[in-house]
Structures are given as C-alpha cells and as structure tokens.
Amino acid sequence: MxxxxxxxxxxxxxxxxxxxxxxxxxxxxxxxxxxxxxxxxxxxxxxxxxxxxxxxxxxxxxxxxxxxxxxxELYEGIQGIRHATVRRTLGALLTHLSEDTLRTARALLGDAARAGRRALVMPLVVREVERFLRxxxxxxxxxxxxxxxxxxxxxxxxxxxxxxxxxxxxxxxxxxxxxxxxxxxxxxxxxxxxxxxxxxxxxxxxxxxxxxxxxxxxxxxxxxxxxxxxxxxxxxxxxxxxxxxxxxxxxxxxxxxxxxxxxxxxxxxxxxxxxxxxxxxxxxxxxxxxxxxxxxxxxxxxxxxx
Amino acid sequence: MPDHDALVRTILTLAAERFGPAGATLQPGDDLYDALGIDSLQAMDLLTALEDRFDIEIPDYELQDVRTVASIARVVGERL
Known part of the structure; x- marks a missing residue:
C-alpha cells in the first residue's frame, strides 16, 4: 500500500x-x-x-x-470493565434493592466491598492490558x-x-x-x-x-x-x-x-x-x-x- | 554562585522574549502561571529556554512548586 x-x-x-x-x-x-x-x-x-x-x-x-x-482510554477501559463486571455479577441482586439500601450496604461493607470488586475486576483488566501490550x-x-x-x-x-x-x-x-x-x-x-x-x-x-x-x-x-x-x-x-x-x-x-x-x-x-x-x-x-x-x-x- | 538579582533580570528578559507583553510586565515576585496564563507545553518550553540560556539541566521536579521568577532564579543559581 x-x-x-x-x-x-x-x-x-x-x-x-x-x-x-x-x-x-x-x-x-x-x-x-x-x-x-x-x-x-x-x-x-x-x-x-x-x-x-x-x-x-x-x-x-x-x-x-x-x-x-x-x-x-486506559482509565475509561478499566472503568468499563469494572462496571460491566459488577453489573454482570450483581445485576440480578441489584435490581431488587433500592438506592438507599445499596448506599447503606456500600457504607457498611467499605473496604471489604472495594477489595471484593478489585478481586473480580482485576483479572479481566490484566487480560485486556496484556492483549494490548503484546x-x-x-x-x-x-x-x-x-x-x-x-x-x-x-x-x-x-x-x-x-x-x-x-x-x-x-x-x-x-x-x-x-x-x-x-x-x-x-x-x-x-x-x-x-x-x-x-x-x-x-x-x-x-x-x-x-x-x-x-x-x-x-x-x-x-x-x-x-x-x-x-x-x-x-x-x-x-x-x-x-x-x-x-x-x-x-x-x-x-x-x-x-x-x-x-x-x-x-x-x-x-x-x-x-x-x-x-x-x-x-x-x-x-x-x-x-x-x-x-x-x-x-x-x-x-x-x-x- | 552568580548574583541573584542579575539572574532575576536575565530570566525576566527571557520571559519578555517568550511571552510578549505579559512577560514584559512581569515582576520578580509575580506568580508565573497566573500572570502569564501558561499551559503545560509553555511550561516545558520555558524549562528548555532556561536550560539553553544558562547551559544547565533543571530536573522538572525542582520547578514543581516554583511559581515566581525570584524562586526560579534560586533554582537556576544552584545549578550554575
């Protein structure tokens, strides 16, 4: 070409x-x-x-x-993976809970919730980043x-x-x-x-x-x-x-x-x-x-x- | 170590050359970013100009909290 x-x-x-x-x-x-x-x-x-x-x-x-x-793009990519993963994993549950209940749950769980989310999301982020890197x-x-x-x-x-x-x-x-x-x-x-x-x-x-x-x-x-x-x-x-x-x-x-x-x-x-x-x-x-x-x-x- | 006031004068001249009328009215104690409204590229350009003019190298982090011509002159003075 x-x-x-x-x-x-x-x-x-x-x-x-x-x-x-x-x-x-x-x-x-x-x-x-x-x-x-x-x-x-x-x-x-x-x-x-x-x-x-x-x-x-x-x-x-x-x-x-x-x-x-x-x-x-990298930041938005990570955010996108996070939101998609959380939606996929907790979607059914979340649809039955009100915003107030979710806010309370987030406040109560705090660091534990963040760590759990990272454990779910990180392998997918690493996989995508490795694909890009290669x-x-x-x-x-x-x-x-x-x-x-x-x-x-x-x-x-x-x-x-x-x-x-x-x-x-x-x-x-x-x-x-x-x-x-x-x-x-x-x-x-x-x-x-x-x-x-x-x-x-x-x-x-x-x-x-x-x-x-x-x-x-x-x-x-x-x-x-x-x-x-x-x-x-x-x-x-x-x-x-x-x-x-x-x-x-x-x-x-x-x-x-x-x-x-x-x-x-x-x-x-x-x-x-x-x-x-x-x-x-x-x-x-x-x-x-x-x-x-x-x-x-x-x-x-x-x-x-x- | 060169005379601090002489360094300040040289840097003010350099600012006047690079930033036109706004640079020409700059005072030693003025906040460079507020007075000139410079962006990150112009800050980088100014760093290169300082290094060229004085034939020195200034690591970016040494200018991180430096906002006036007088304080730039002190950083430059320590590298001469």
Missing part, C-alpha cells in the same frame, strides 16, 4: 521514502486506533508492498512527536526489525510511549524543542512499550535510572550529547533533516541495509519479555487506578507531575 489515510496516521511514498505523518490530536496519544494503524504500517513495511526503501516518521502536531499512551510490542519490534531504515523526526513532547516509539526508530533527528521522559512511575507503572530495554541499547544504566526513577525530562541537546538522538537541528528543521537522512539511507543496497540493521541493532528479546511481566505486576496495584483518575481529572498546568 503506497498511500494510506488513517485517523491517527497517514503515509505516502516520495522519492523511495515512506513518509509517515502522525496527526492525531492533541499529541498523538497511542490508544487502540493508533495501534491498529501502526499494525497496518508494520505489515506494509515487512511485506514490502509500499516499495519504499526507507521510512520517515514524524508528527504534524504542534505539541510534539507523541505524548505516549492514551491514558484517558500487540504494541509486536508493532515496536516490527518497526525495529523492518528491513528498511526508519528515521524518526522528533520535536516537543516525546514522552512515555512516544519516547518508546522514538527508540524503535533506527536514526533519530530531534530539533531543539524536543524533550524526552519516562513519566510512568508517577502513575505507578513502568514503561510498557519496550522503552527501557531499547534505551539500555543506547546508553548506560546511570542515564536509564535517572530518567526512569525520577521521571524527569531531558532536553534535546543533552539527549544528543548522551547518544539518544543522532542529529540535532534548529527548531522546526528536524523533518527536513530527517527526510534527507532517509533519502540518503534509501540509496544503499536493501539487502546490505537489512544485514547492517540486524548486526548493529539486535532486539533485546529477553528484556522486552521481562518488561511485559513487570508492567502486568504493576497494573494490579490500586495505585494505578487512583493515579489515572487524578491524571484524567487534573486541570493542573503540569498534569504529568504527581
């Missing part, structure tokens, strides 16, 4: 380069819609139907490249191992899942407005889209720990100095610079490019699998739902801060 127009992303082939534009408002948050369209992209890259010899991945959103996972991991791995060079053009917010998406690209070109962060611990979670194993491939433990365990953001200049991005540009010049890099890579023999990628960037398979298990352990904690609720209802100017 040489041309694709989706809700979250679109692509077209120009001069042998597949130009993929992320365009979902507000900041390319990755939910099921983006996931589905990324899956189509990865399939097209691996079956070679685009005919492209390199990829340019960029965002046209002013806020930045990508603000990460769609936390609102799909997004397949996408990130698919980009990482695509038989062509993938160049990421980065600006503004490159946070969480957005940082992880950037780390799945082969060559990263950032303008000076780009900032990188793993804010997941603030939500009681670890990065879940393969970010830590991929960052470990680029830099040492001191940097990974600093970013992961403080949640702070890193500016583009420092990210360049550390080797997280390969090229640094003036504000707004990153897409053109990334396009030139992709066109250069497209000139090389495809089989040699594929061999060079396999050699230079082996997939950290075991660490990626560990990450999924760690994430699934974290998601079981009540801390996560509370943090997500705070996030989606926040009107703070910096809602990603705890």
């Amino acid at each position: 040489k041309v694709f127009h989706g809700v979250a992303l679109s692509w077209t082939v120009v001069d042998d380069v597949l130009e993929v534009r992320l365009h979902r408002a507000p900041a390319n948050e990755i939910g099921t819609t983006t996931l589905r369209e990324l899956e189509q992209l990865v399939t097209a890259l691996h079956d070679g139907t685009t005919g492209a010899r390199a990829v340019l991945l960029y965002s046209d959103r002013p806020a930045g490249f990508c603000a990460g996972a769609d936390l609102r 799909r997004i991991h397949a996408v990130m791995d698919g980009l990482d191992t695509a038989p062509v060079v993938v160049v990421g053009a980065l600006h503004g917010v490159v946070f969480g899942g957005g940082f992880e998406l950037a780390l799945a690209t082969d060559v990263r070109v950032a303008d000076r407005t780009a900032r990188f962060a793993f804010p997941e611990l603030r939500l009681g979670l670890v990065p879940g889209f393969g970010g830590v194993p991929r960052l470990e491939r680029e830099v040492g433990t001191a940097v990974v720990s600093d970013l992961l365990l403080t949640g702070r953001s890193l500016n583009a200049k420092r990210a360049h100095a550390l080797g997280i991005v390969g090229q640094l540009t003036a504000p707004g010049k990153h897409v053109d610079a990334a396009r030139r890099a992709a066109r250069q890579a497209a000139r090389f023999d495809p089989a040699t490019v594929a061999a060079a990628k396999r050699f230079a960037r082996p997939l950290p398979r075991a660490r990626l699998d560990d990450e999924i298990q760690t994430f699934l352990t974290c998601i079981r904690s009540p801390v996560v739902e509370d943090a997500l609720a705070r996030f989606v209802t926040s009107d703070d100017v910096r809602p990603y801060l705890p």
Whole structure:
C-alpha cells in the first residue's frame, strides 16, 4: 500500500521514502486506533508492498512527536470493565434493592466491598492490558526489525510511549524543542512499550535510572550529547533533516541495509519479555487506578507531575 | 554562585522574549502561571529556554512548586 489515510496516521511514498505523518490530536496519544494503524504500517513495511526503501516518521502536531499512551482510554477501559463486571455479577441482586439500601450496604461493607470488586475486576483488566501490550510490542519490534531504515523526526513532547516509539526508530533527528521522559512511575507503572530495554541499547544504566526513577525530562541537546538522538537541528528543521537522512539511507543496497540493521541493532528479546511481566505486576496495584483518575481529572498546568 | 538579582533580570528578559507583553510586565515576585496564563507545553518550553540560556539541566521536579521568577532564579543559581 503506497498511500494510506488513517485517523491517527497517514503515509505516502516520495522519492523511495515512506513518509509517515502522525496527526492525531492533541499529541498523538497511542490508544487502540493508533495501534491498529501502526499494525497496518508494520505489515506494509515487512511485506514490502509500499516499495519504499526507507521510512520517515514524524508528527504534524504542534505539541510534539507523541505524548505516549492514551491514558484517558486506559482509565475509561478499566472503568468499563469494572462496571460491566459488577453489573454482570450483581445485576440480578441489584435490581431488587433500592438506592438507599445499596448506599447503606456500600457504607457498611467499605473496604471489604472495594477489595471484593478489585478481586473480580482485576483479572479481566490484566487480560485486556496484556492483549494490548503484546500487540504494541509486536508493532515496536516490527518497526525495529523492518528491513528498511526508519528515521524518526522528533520535536516537543516525546514522552512515555512516544519516547518508546522514538527508540524503535533506527536514526533519530530531534530539533531543539524536543524533550524526552519516562513519566510512568508517577502513575505507578513502568514503561510498557519496550522503552527501557531499547534505551539500555543506547546508553548506560546511570542515564536509564535517572530518567526512569525520577521521571524527569531531558532536553534535546543533552539527549544528543548522551547518544539518544543522532542529529540535532534548529527548531522546526528536524523533518527536513530527517527526510534527507532517509533519502540518503534509501540509496544503499536493501539487502546490505537489512544485514547492517540486524548486526548493529539486535532486539533485546529477553528484556522486552521481562518488561511485559513487570508492567502486568504493576497494573494490579490500586495505585494505578487512583493515579489515572487524578491524571484524567487534573486541570493542573503540569498534569504529568504527581 | 552568580548574583541573584542579575539572574532575576536575565530570566525576566527571557520571559519578555517568550511571552510578549505579559512577560514584559512581569515582576520578580509575580506568580508565573497566573500572570502569564501558561499551559503545560509553555511550561516545558520555558524549562528548555532556561536550560539553553544558562547551559544547565533543571530536573522538572525542582520547578514543581516554583511559581515566581525570584524562586526560579534560586533554582537556576544552584545549578550554575
């Protein structure tokens, strides 16, 4: 497929380069819609139907490249599972009780009721989250191992899942407005889209720990100095610079490019699998739902801060 | 440690450059978020501008409870 127009992303082939534009408002948050369209992209890259010899991945959103996972969708998903489960389990009983009786029962049961509800709901939440995680991991791995060079053009917010998406690209070109962060611990979670194993491939433990365990953001200049991005540009010049890099890579023999990628960037398979298990352990904690609720209802100017 | 007043002046100049008329009338003790009405992206932009101007890194959490130019100057001063 040489041309694709989706809700979250679109692509077209120009001069042998597949130009993929992320365009979902507000900041390319990755939910099921983006996931589905990324899956189509990865399939097209691996079956070679685009005919492209390199990829340019960029965002046209002013806020930045990508603000990460769609936390609102995650929160609403958990709420939806909870309501459906409670309705299914207690539906028959509830229809015979008045609102007053239910309120009294809730007040009397308190923590016990909450614990019981969590025990019912959590296995279903974990199952859905694991399904999503395995799909997004397949996408990130698919980009990482695509038989062509993938160049990421980065600006503004490159946070969480957005940082992880950037780390799945082969060559990263950032303008000076780009900032990188793993804010997941603030939500009681670890990065879940393969970010830590991929960052470990680029830099040492001191940097990974600093970013992961403080949640702070890193500016583009420092990210360049550390080797997280390969090229640094003036504000707004990153897409053109990334396009030139992709066109250069497209000139090389495809089989040699594929061999060079396999050699230079082996997939950290075991660490990626560990990450999924760690994430699934974290998601079981009540801390996560509370943090997500705070996030989606926040009107703070910096809602990603705890 | 550089002179605190000089840092305040530099940050006020930077705010005037970035936030136009509202930034130009900012006082050292004004609440930055109330006075400029900045959102999360502009706060991030300001952080990058501060880091660029002073060639330092400021972890986000150090600015979490910081709301005035005078207090930003203290945070910056400790990183120089």
